Amino acid sequence: MKVISRSFICLCLAAVRVKKPLFFAAALCFCILSASAAVRAQTTSNLQPYIVPRGGWTASEPSLSLDASCKESNGTITNTFLHHTSSEDSWAERLSGGNEHVWVYWIQKLQMQKGYCDISYHYLIGPSGTIFEGRKGGIKIKGGHIEAMNTGTVGIAMLGNFDNSIPTPAALLSLQKLLTWLLLDNGLEPEGLNYVKNGYYYSPVISGHRHMNWSPNVDNHTPCPGNALFNYLPSIRQGVNNRIRNLESSYLFKTASSATVYRVRNGVKNPFPSAYVYNSYYGDRWDYVRVKDSAFLSSYRTGGAIPFRDGTLLGYSDRPWDGTIFVVYKGQKRAFASWSYFLELGGRYQLGYSSGKIMRVPGGVIDQIPRGPDMVNIVNCSNCSNT
Numbered sequence: 001m002k003v004i005s006r007s008f009i010c011l012c013l014a015a016v017r018v019k020k021p022l023f024f025a026a027a028l029c030f031c032i033l034s035a036s037a038a039v040r041a042q043t044t045s046n047l048q049p050y051i052v053p054r055g056g057w058t059a060s061e062p063s064l065s066l067d068a069s070c071k072e073s074n075g076t077i078t079n080t081f082l083h084h085t086s087s088e089d090s091w092a093e094r095l096s097g098g099n100e101h102v103w104v105y106w107i108q109k110l111q112m113q114k115g116y117c118d119i120s121y122h123y124l125i126g127p128s129g130t131i132f133e134g135r136k137g138g139i140k141i142k143g144g145h146i147e148a149m150n151t152g153t154v155g156i157a158m159l160g161n162f163d164n165s166i167p168t169p170a171a172l173l174s175l176q177k178l179l180t181w182l183l184l185d186n187g188l189e190p191e192g193l194n195y196v197k198n199g200y201y202y203s204p205v206i207s208g209h210r211h212m213n214w215s216p217n218v219d220n221h222t223p224c225p226g227n228a229l230f231n232y233l234p235s236i237r238q239g240v241n242n243r244i245r246n247l248e249s250s251y252l253f254k255t256a257s258s259a260t261v262y263r264v265r266n267g268v269k270n271p272f273p274s275a276y277v278y279n280s281y282y283g284d285r286w287d288y289v290r291v292k293d294s295a296f297l298s299s300y301r302t303g304g305a306i307p308f309r310d311g312t313l314l315g316y317s318d319r320p321w322d323g324t325i326f327v328v329y330k331g332q333k334r335a336f337a338s339w340s341y342f343l344e345l346g347g348r349y350q351l352g353y354s355s356g357k358i359m360r361v362p363g364g365v366i367d368q369i370p371r372g373p374d375m376v377n378i379v380n381c382s383n384c385s386n387t
Contacts, residue, residue, distance in 0.1 A: 047177075047184065049178055049246070050183065051123070052071055054134070057101040057105050060109070062118035066115050068117070069142050070135070071141075072142040072151075074141055074152060075197070078153065078194035078196065078197065079153045079203055079207055080154040080155075080204075080206055081207045082158065082175075082206065083155060084120065084159075084225040085107060085157050086161030086162075086164045090161075092110055099161060103126065104119070104124050104126075107266070111144075112202050118144075119135055121134040121145050121155040121156065122156065123178060124157045124158075125156065125157070125158050125175055127167065128171075129168070134155070134157070145157070147212065148218075149196050149199040149212055149215065152196070154182060158171060160332055162227075163223070163226040170177065172236070180238045180244055183240065184244060184269055190238075190307060191205070191309070192204070192311045193311070204233070204346070206233065206236060206237050208224070208225045208233055209222055210222055210224060212227065233352070238352065245282055252282075252288045252290065253292045254290075256291050262297060265302065265318070268300060269303065272305070276361050277307065277309075280359060281309045307331040309328065310330065312327065313359060314326045314361060314366055315359070315361070316363050317360035318358070326369075328369065329372065332372030333370070333371055335346060336375045342375075345375065
């Protein structure tokens with residue numbers, strides 16, 4: 001965007017120097033169209049990090065005789081699940097001698113020997129930060145990484161054991177880049193929840209394998225992706241959220257004559273209905289907003305109003321007698337059954353909830369948000385203590 005912005009400024013300055021009104025109008029129009037084209041051209045394809053293709057680690061072709069999942073559609077993506085490879089593929093690490101390409105090769109080899117039609121994960125990330133393409137067909141094909149809940153989910157495996165330590169800085173950076181691309185490409189919020197198909201429960205958009213322990217469909221619980229990585233999930237979500245918000249900051253506009261801020265995506269401008277909604281995404285960073293003339297903004301089709309960001313925690317700023325805390329998901333507000341439950345979901349469930357993240361908003365604003373099911377319904381299992 002910096003190069004495009006400089007070009008835009010230079011063209012406009014050139015137009016100002018020309019005294020002929022007709023030429024000035026044409027040049028000014030070209031300036032506006034150039035800026036519009038720059039915003040319309042935004043795409044997530046240029047956010048895709050480099051991914052080593054299957055041929056780079058000498059992958060075997062899928063064997064449909066083992067199971068049928070390798071030809072089944074993954075449907076609409078709702079959740080990503082993080083794994084570590086130590087628990088089931090420690091042999092692969094030993095056989096690889098530390099070579100990540102060979103490590104991935106042996107993971108596929110051993111998993112196919114267990115009856116998988118292909119490697120079970122969609123992506124794998126090594127300690128060096130190298131990202132590997134996993135299951136053939138990518139996220140359009142259903143994976144085999146999570147028991148009975150593969151439809152609509154993306155499996156990402158971190159190579160190594162993360163019971164006692166988190167992945168390397170290089171691996172975490174690659175993970176954030178990969179998740180940023182995947183979530184933007186699928187319209188997902190990093191701190192949101194989604195309903196897991198076939199799992200009959202809600203799970204974070206960025207989940208750990210262990211989050212499936214809360215599903216009523218699971219008998220055998222798992223410690224994956226390891227205690228250390230599981231406990232680090234709130235930081236991963238926050239990091240991805242920050243990356244997405246920084247990327248979006250180039251596409252926030254208003255006119256000098258109006259207080260309404262618009263976010264432009266794919267040729268559509270969507271308004272923020274209030275400063276509170278804007279704050280749920282960008283905090284107090286009003287310096288992100290660029291002032292444009294009305295001709296610039298009128299070149300975009302107007303879409304629906306932007307709701308509070310999924311995962312936003314809300315409390316009343318003007319009703320001291322009402323201590324209800326809500327979390328926003330899919331344009332609805334969901335109340336927590338109790339303060340202890342709020343803390344439990346923030347801690348044991350690793351959603352990252354804390355009192356410091358609660359936005360205090362006037363009751364009139366909160367009242368306008370449709371009310372959904374209370375957050376007590378997020379966990380749907382008879383014994384959630386075994387995580």
